[in-house]
Amino acid sequence: MIHVEKRNANVLLHLASPSVGNDVRRLVRELAALAGVARVVPRARVPRLLSIDYDPTAIAVRTLVGHARRGWAAAQLVGT
Numbered sequence: 001m002i003h004v005e006k007r008n009a010n011v012l013l014h015l016a017s018p019s020v021g022n023d024v025r026r027l028v029r030e031l032a033a034l035a036g037v038a039r040v041v042p043r044a045r046v047p048r049l050l051s052i053d054y055d056p057t058a059i060a061v062r063t064l065v066g067h068a069r070r071g072w073a074a075a076q077l078v079g080t
Contacts, residue, residue, distance in 0.1 A: 008038050008053045011061055012079035015048040015072045024048060027068060034059060034067065049078070 015024065024042055028050065032040045036058025043049040052064060061077065068075035 006055065009056045010051060010053050011064065011077055012043075013050045013052060013065065013068055014046075014076055014078045015050065015068065016074040016076075017072065024050075027071060031064065031067060034063070037064070 015027070024047055028040045028042060031037055031050070031052060036055045038053040038055065039051075040053075041051045043051060050068075054061075054064065065075060065077060
């Protein structure tokens with residue numbers, strides 16, 4: 001039996017220009033609840049910069065960005 005290790009990918013997502021009432025903690029919880037997302041961590045020095053570990057076979061980057069843009073119109077990828 002061959003064991004295949006599952007590898008997660010990582011992206012950095014910058015949140016700018018929040019809509020009224022949106023906060024980073026809520027978005028972190030929402031993203032972390034998506035199927036295929038392993039971990040969402042705000043960066044300590046820049047809280048609006050999220051590090052997201054995800055399974056690229058289960059969820060696409062555009063899905064992550066699209067979900068973030070519902071409350072953060074200017075959310076954008078800044079690194080992979």
